[in-house]
Amino acid sequence: MTEIPGQRPPERRAAAPRPARARAPRRLASAAAGVVLASTLAACGGASGGPPTLTWYINPDNGGQAELAARCTEAAEGRYRIETSLLPRDAASQREQLVRRLAANDASIDIMSLDPIYVPEFAQAGFLADMPEDVADRVTEGTVQGAVAQSTWGDELVAIPFTANTQLLWYRTSVAEAAGLDTSASDTWTWEQIVQAAEDQGVLVGAQGIRAESLTVWLNALVESAGGSIIADHAEDPDRLELGLTSEAGDRAAEVMAMVAGSDAVGPAFSTEDESGSAAGFEGENGGFQVNWPFIYAQAQAGVADGVLDQAVLDDYGWAVYPRVDADTPSAPPIGGVSLGVGALSQHPDLAYEATECITGDENQAYYMINEGLPASSAAVFDDPAVVEEFPMADTIRQSLEQAAPRPQTAYYNEVSGGLQRSYHPPSAVEPGETAERATELITAVLRGEQLL
Amino acid sequence: MTQTTLPPTKKTAPVSAPEGTVTDRSRGERRLGWMLAGPAFLVMLAVTAYPIAQAIYESLFSYRLTDPANREFIGLGNYGVILxxxxxxxxxxxxxxxxFITVVVELVLGFALAMVMAKALSSIRPVVRAAILIPYAVITxxxxxxxxxxxxxxSGxxxxxxxxxxxxxADTDWFGDWGTSIFVICLAEIWKTTPFISLLLLAGLAQVPEVLQEAAKVDGAxxxxxxxxVTLPNMKAAIMVALLFRTLDAFRIFDSIFVMTxxxxxxxxxxxxxxRQTISRLEIGLGSAVSVLLFISVVLIAFVFIKGFKIDLAQARGEG
Structure with missing residues (x-):
């Protein structure tokens, strides 16, 4: 799941109308009828059998996961049926609902679409069923490194990588060329170079300075790109957890963050800028550079289709792997997406794992990527001609996913992320050294139960 | 000229009523009263007293929803951390x-709106009233x-x-600073809940006896x-009740802040x-303690209002 799962799909709809959508209401009606029928039958049939039903808790999308559920139900040839159940829209609310259900021993949760940042928490709390080794071997083969990393806890794969979003650097080719940047080496650009170029050309650099999860995404990418990690050690124990913010890499990250936020190249509302704010600035006449998820490309396509954006602007879009902090070290771009967890209380964990393998099959991932716009976790999908046609930047996304580093992996993610957001906001007030110490003190105290958050 | 209010009317008991004894009939009525109110009373206990008691109980534990095994009794430790x-x-x-800001502004604005509603021509009064009430009908x-x-x-x-x-x-970032954020949050709250205060005040205005107004007019006031x-002294009870309700309400502000900043x-x-403690962090113990402290704050406010300003809630309802 990206930080803004709800914002991309409508634009995609407008961008590339598909005939299937005309049938959507009817499909919905028949699905509804199916649900009613199924529940009636279940009520009447009682123990009369039929295949076991697996319930898949999904994040809202445009029907892609429901379609995969139907496909895999068919592929199972009567061994199981998958039903989907809708979770709230944002990742935090999804976690709240799942945690409350699981803490109350809800056995109806067979498969769940999880934001990877919560995978360690679910694993540590014992909410995820043990994964058979052969399944783990199969689902990691050919899967991009970043997606495997964020589905792992304690050296074991605990969730199955499904989608894998990542942020890219987007730039206006004309601006970059005018500023004298070498566009053939755009993967090696540093934050300093970009801000310098934007200031020279009087254009904007977009990043997410809002006090929200997006800020953690940015900070983590900077720290990881500088060769450090937000959590240095003991991610599993709140009393011993050690943060790596007060390191050289942490200082370097804070320096870059303050440099960007304090430059003339950011918009006037940088401390409240989110992904759509960055995208709006980039589409505007002062657009220059931004780091953002790939949804902005589909959004621009939709803008052209609706006549609110010039085709010339879209043609000017360039993309590259996330900017570097250190000129000689490849960056560690942010990664998001969805991993599938199997509920520990599921009545049929073996079937559920089988179903997740079906759901995350290459063909299904390609379907999902094309129809929902969320990049796949399987590297092979990026070679699919249909995917390449829809995503001209597919290769860059794959490379970005291979280089990506997940956000701090800990069962106390909310405390860590919330503490970071409180300390590093507003980004223009970040002071290398001082902010890191403050954040370390705060997060440590919060984790030990000595302070509020 | 001094303040003018009508003398409180005395409750009149029938002269023949015997003192101090309970007749069969009144006992029967009392029983009927309990039977009628009993179910509602039980429901109230179930939906208010029980959760409050549970929150108080859980606030004494170090308890994380994802880690029930390490639940531990720590007495008033959570309160120590918070305070x-x-x-x-x-x-x-x-x-x-x-x-403070919202209640003061709402009181002044609400009073003005109540006067408008009271004085509006009877033909357009329903329209005025409906127009003023619309913000209150909007979900927060x-x-x-x-x-x-x-x-x-x-987009603004x-x-x-x-x-x-x-x-x-054009570059003012309203939600980027403390002051401007508070300003917009207060503005939204004021817009939304002024109608509530003005309605309560309108009821109070209607209680001001017309004879007193006329007498004052004759005296050349x-x-x-x-x-x-004349008007304000006679409305004191209604004003205090409006203030009390709004203060309690305003103290629990959540939605606007959640959405805006x-x-x-x-x-x-x-x-x-x-x-944040209870839902985001799942620290049930710590979060319950914060809730209990919030509850105590609200009770204190109500206590200060009722005892300090001597509000008679019954009188404000017109039962006096």
Whole structure:
């Protein structure tokens, strides 16, 4: 799941109308009828059998996961049926609902679409069923490194990588060329170079300075790109957890963050800028550079289709792997997406794992990527001609996913992320050294139960 | 000229009523009363007393929802953590500030609106009343989003319409600073709940006896004198009840802050703090303790109002 799962799909709809959508209401009606029928039958049939039903808790999308559920139900040839159940829209609310259900021993949760940042928490709390080794071997083969990393806890794969979003650097080719940047080496650009170029050309650099999860995404990418990690050690124990913010890499990250936020190249509302704010600035006449998820490309396509954006602007879009902090070290771009967890209380964990393998099959991932716009976790999908046609930047996304580093992996993610957001906001007030110490003190105290958050 | 109110009417008991004894009939009535009110009383206990008791109980534990095995009794430890944390006092200060600003402004505005409603021609009175009530009918989250969109730097119209006001420009980031964020949050709250106060005050206005107004007019009192010496003293009970209700309500502010700033720039209220501990962090113990402290604050406010200002709730309902 990206930080803004709800914002991309409508634009995609407008961008590339598909005939299937005309049938959507009817499909919905028949699905509804199916649900009613199924529940009636279940009520009447009682123990009369039929295949076991697996319930898949999904994040809202445009029907892609429901379609995969139907496909895999068919592929199972009567061994199981998958039903989907809708979770709230944002990742935090999804976690709240799942945690409350699981803490109350809800056995109806067979498969769940999880934001990877919560995978360690679910694993540590014992909410995820043990994964058979052969399944783990199969689902990691050919899967991009970043997606495997964020589905792992304690050296074991605990969730199955499904989608894998990542942020890219987007730039206006004309601006970059005018500023004298070498566009053939755009993967090696540093934050300093970009801000310098934007200031020279009087254009904007977009990043997410809002006090929200997006800020953690940015900070983590900077720290990881500088060769450090937000959590240095003991991610599993709140009393011993050690943060790596007060390191050289942490200082370097804070320096870059303050440099960007304090430059003339950011918009006037940088401390409240989110992904759509960055995208709006980039589409505007002062657009220059931004780091953002790939949804902005589909959004621009939709803008052209609706006549609110010039085709010339879209043609000017360039993309590259996330900017570097250190000129000689490849960056560690942010990664998001969805991993599938199997509920520990599921009545049929073996079937559920089988179903997740079906759901995350290459063909299904390609379907999902094309129809929902969320990049796949399987590297092979990026070679699919249909995917390449829809995503001209597919290769860059794959490379970005291979280089990506997940956000701090800990069962106390909310405390860590919330503490970071409180300390590093507003980004223009970040002071290398001082902010890191403050954040370390705060997060440590919060984790030990000595302070509020 | 002194303040003028009518003498309170004395309750008159029938002269023949025997003193101190309970007749069969009144005992039967009392039993009927309990039977009628009993189910409602039980429901009230189930939906208010039980959760309150549970919150108090859980606030004594160190308890995380994802880690039930390590649940541990720590007595008043959670309260110690909260009361020694500057964040609690900051949130309390912000909440008190928002409460004070909104209630004062709403009282003045609400009174003016109540006067308009009272004085409006009877033919247009229903329309005026409905128009004034509309904001109160809007769901708080919806109203918060509406105000957020209005002031948003990208999608809002405020920055382009009000550039003539000093300090407002196309680049004013309303939600980027503490002061401007509080300003917009208060504005949204005031817009939304002024109708509530004005309705309560309208009821109070209707209670001011017309004879007193006429007497004052005959004595040559100006409009201002009549307002201060006749109208306001006669409305005191209604004003205090309106203030009490609104203060309790304002102190629990959550939605607007959640939607507009999500607690950034030091705009977090006490309710928000409770939400963050209980729902985001799943620290049930700590969050319950914050909720209990919030509850105590609200009880204190009610106590100060009722005892300090000697509000007679029964009188305000017209039962006096």
């Amino acid at each position: 020694t944390d500057p964040l609690w006092w900051q949130s309390l200060g912000v909440t008190a500030l928002i409460t 989250v919806v109203s918060a989003y509406a105000w957020q969109f209005a002031f948003d730097i990208n 119209f405020v920055n382009s319409w009000f550039t003539w006001i000093p300090g407002v420009s 100006t409009w201002w004198q009549r307002l201060r010496k 999500a607690g950034a720039n030091g705009t977090e209220s006490v309710s928000f703090l409770a939400y």
